[in-house]
Every structure is written in structure tokens, then in C-alpha cells.
Amino acid sequence: MSSFDPISALVGGGMIGLAAVVLVLFNGRVAGISSIFGGAVDCERSNFAWRGAFLVGLIGAGAIAWWLNAPHLTIEIAADWPLLIAAGLLVGFGSRLGSGCTSGHGVCGMARGSKRSIVATLVYLSIAALTVFVTRHLMGG
Amino acid sequence: MPRILVSLVSGLLFGAGLILSGMVDPARVLGFLDFAAIGSGTWDPTLAFVLGGALAVSIPGYWLARRRAQPVLDRTSHVPAPGPLTPRLILGSVLFGIGWGLVGFCPGPALTALGAGEAKAAIFVAAMAAGMWVFGKTAGK
Numbered sequence: 001m002s003s004f005d006p007i008s009a010l011v012g013g014g015m016i017g018l019a020a021v022v023l024v025l026f027n028g029r030v031a032g033i034s035s036i037f038g039g040a041v042d043c044e045r046s047n048f049a050w051r052g053a054f055l056v057g058l059i060g061a062g063a064i065a066w067w068l069n070a071p072h073l074t075i076e077i078a079a080d081w082p083l084l085i086a087a088g089l090l091v092g093f094g095s096r097l098g099s100g101c102t103s104g105h106g107v108c109g110m111a112r113g114s115k116r117s118i119v120a121t122l123v124y125l126s127i128a129a130l131t132v133f134v135t136r137h138l139m140g141g
Numbered sequence: 142m143p144r145i146l147v148s149l150v151s152g153l154l155f156g157a158g159l160i161l162s163g164m165v166d167p168a169r170v171l172g173f174l175d176f177a178a179i180g181s182g183t184w185d186p187t188l189a190f191v192l193g194g195a196l197a198v199s200i201p202g203y204w205l206a207r208r209r210a211q212p213v214l215d216r217t218s219h220v221p222a223p224g225p226l227t228p229r230l231i232l233g234s235v236l237f238g239i240g241w242g243l244v245g246f247c248p249g250p251a252l253t254a255l256g257a258g259e260a261k262a263a264i265f266v267a268a269m270a271a272g273m274w275v276f277g278k279t280a281g282k
Contacts, residue, residue, distance in 0.1 A: 004186060004187055005163075005187075006190050008161055008162060008163065009163065009191050009194065010190050010191075010193065010194040011161060011194065012157075012158045012159070012160070012161035012162025012163070012164070012191060012194065013158065013162050013191035013192060013193060013194025013195040013196075013197075013198075014158070014194040014195065014197065014198050015154050015155075015158030015161065015162075016155055016158035017194065017195035017196060017197065017198030017199040017202065018154060018198050018202070019152070019155035020195070020198075020199045020202065020203075021198060021203070021205075021206070022147060022150065022151045023147065023148065023151040024203060024206045024212070024218075024220060025205065025206045025209075025212060025213060026143075026144070026147040026212055026213045026214045026215075027144050027147055027212055027215055027219075028211070028215045028217065028218035028219045029148075029219050029220070030219075030220055030221070031151060031155060033155075033247075033248040033249040033252070034248045034273070037248055037252065037269075037270070037273070038276075038277070041274050042274075042277045042281075049144075049145055049148075050144055050148040053145045053146070053149040054148040054149065054151055054152035054155075055152060055252065056149060056152060057150065057152020057153035057154075057155070057156060058152040058153070058155055058252050058253055058256070059152075059156070059255055060152070060156070060256060061152070061153050061154075061156025061157045061159070061160060061253055061256060062156055062160070062254060062255065062256025062258075063258070064153075064256075065157075065160050065257060066256070066257040066258050073160055073165070073257060074163070075165055075166050075167070075254050075257060075262070076167065076168035076169075077168075077244070077245075077246075077254075077259065077262070078167070078168065078171075079243065079244045081261070081264050083243055084264045084265045084268065085264060085268040086240070086268075087239075087241075087243040087246065087265065088240070088244075088246075088251075088264070088265040088267065088268025088269040088271070089268045089269070089271060090236050090237065090239050090240030090243070090272065091237055091240035091241060091246065091247060091248065091269050091272065092248075092270060092272025092273040092275075093236060093272035093273065093275055093276045093280075094232075094233045094234065094235070094236030094237030094238070094239070094240060094272075095233065095237045095247075095273075096233070096272075096273050096276040096277070096281060097229055097230075097233030097236065097276060097280055098229070098230050098231075098232070098233020098234040098236070098237055099224070099230055099233065101237060101247050101248050102241075102247045102249065103155075103248070103249050105234075106192060106195075107192070107195045107196065107199050108199065108203070110196060111196060111199035111200045111202070111203040112203045112207070112220070112223075114223045115223070116224060116226040116227075116230055119230075119234075120230055120231075123234040123235060123238060124234040124235070125238070126238070127234070127237075127238025127239055127242065128239070129174045129175075129176050129242065130238075130242070131174075131238065131239050131241075131242025131243055132171055132174040132242045133175070133176070133177055135243065136175060136177070137177050
């Protein structure tokens with residue numbers, strides 16, 4: 001992991017925001033990844049094409065960066081596989097139950113001033129921070 | 142067809158933003174969520190800058206989209222009306238937050254990391270899909 005770089009963070013964040021704006025302005029769709037990926041998992045026929053194209057782009061960006069050997073592409077995953085499975089199940093089930101994740105509630109919902117998205121974002125941010133505190137500082141993991 | 146292309150571009154831009162901003166790296170996300178590190182000077186403020194950068198673009202963008210009668214490429218907007226704040230939204234956000242804090246992956250970064258060829262991201266994404274599938278078969282009915 002490289003050191004904190006505010007410019008990359010702001011510009012990268014701006015690109016994420018722009019992606020959400022492009023999707024809502026042209027297609028009238030929310031760039032909520034859990035709902036886009038969840039719809040694909042549920043095999044919803046009606047929205048298959050645009051969701052599929054978005055996912056191809058999202059996954060393809062990683063593939064292109066890997067292929068180009070992009071300097072920004074550093075991925076450090078400390079978790080072992082049982083933890084990855086537990087966390088994946090929680091993220092999948094929880095984001096669907098909560099009607100959104102960091103993208104749908106955080107970037108899109110908060111942008112349109114949705115109160116429940118603001119609450120959802122505050123809840124998952126504090127719970128995630130609490131989880132890190134417990135695992136890193138109380139359990140010493 | 143133009144709508145499919147817009148979705149693809151949006152997904153690519155979203156993924157590229159996640160990579161440039163460092164959010165594709167779980168270690169960096171956990172570095173932000175570890176608020177106890179503020180005192181020791183090792184805290185990573187990146188995520189706040191990314192969310193700030195995203196909102197700086199998505200807030201005016203969503204405002205612009207709302208002012209239009211319809212999206213550029215569709216007859217109606219598919220942005221859902223703001224729903225009520227429900228116990229299941231809170232519970233879902235809590236479960237999502239725990240999973241997010243355990244590994245540092247939320248759905249978008251996990252999919253982009255999968256594209257970059259990370260085996261551990263593949264395990265997480267498979268579990269996430271399973272969690273969403275279980276939701277679709279149980280609580281989502």
C-alpha cells in the first residue's frame with residue numbers, strides 16, 4: 001500500500017461520481033452495485049443487458065489495469081478464506097436487505113438527499129469501524 | 142444499444158475511479174476504518190477524500206438529472222422514489238457493515254479486484270453472490 005495521496009483520492013472519487021452521473025443522466029439508472037450485481041444473481045431478465053454491460057465495465061477496468069500494469073493497482077487482502085467467505089455472505093445478504101451498499105446509498109442516495117441513504121451510510125460506516133476496532137484492537141487480529 | 146454503451150462506459154469509469162483512488166485495496170479501506178489509529182498517526186484518510194470527491198460530482202449531477210423531464214436515452218427515469226426508513230434497512234446496513242469491516246471489501250471494489258485477477262477477491266465475490274442468492278430465496282420474497 002502506497003502512502004496517502006489526496007489528489008488521486010479526490011480525482012478517483014470524482015470519476016466514481018461521474019460514472020454515477022452518466023448512468024442517471026443518460027439511462028435514468030442508479031449506479032448501485034449491490035442492486036446491479038444482485039439483479040444479475042437473481043437472473044432478472046428485464047434488466048439483464050444494461051446491468052451486464054455495467055458489470056463487464058466494472059470487472060473489465062480491473063482486467064485492463066492488470067494488463068497495463070497500472071501503477072495504482074495495489075491490492076492487499078490480509079483475510080484468509082474462511083473470513084472472506086463469512087464477510088462475503090454478510091456483504092451480499094446485508095446489502096440486499098438494506099437496499100444498497102457504499103455506491104447506492106453512499107454515492108447516489110446521499111447525492112439526491114435521501115434521508116434513509118444518509119442513515120444507512122452512517123450505520124454501515126460506524127458498524128464497519130466498530131468491527132475493525134474489535135478485530136484489530138480487542139481481539140488483536 | 143446506446144444505453145448499453147453508456148452502461149459499459151459507466152462501469153469502466155467506476156472501476157477506474159476505484160483503482161485510481163485506491164479503494165480497490167482492502168488494506169487502504171481498513172486503514173480508514175481504523176479510527177483508533179488517528180491517535181498514533183497511522184490513520185489513512187483516503188476514503189473520506191474519495192467519498193467527498195464522488196459527492197462533489199454526484200450531487201450537482203443528480204440535481205441536473207432531477208431537473209430534466211426524462212433521461213437522455215430513455216422515456217422515464219428508473220430512480221426509485223425515496224422509500225421509508227425501515228428496521229430491515231438498518232439491520233441490512235449493520236450486517237453489511239460487519240462484513241465490510243471484516244475484510245475491507247464492498248461489492249464494487251471486490252468485482253474490480255476480481256477483474257484484476259485476485260484469487261481472494263474471487264472467493265469473496267462467490268460468497269457475496271451466495272449471500273444475495275439466499276436473500277432472494279428468503280427475505281427478498
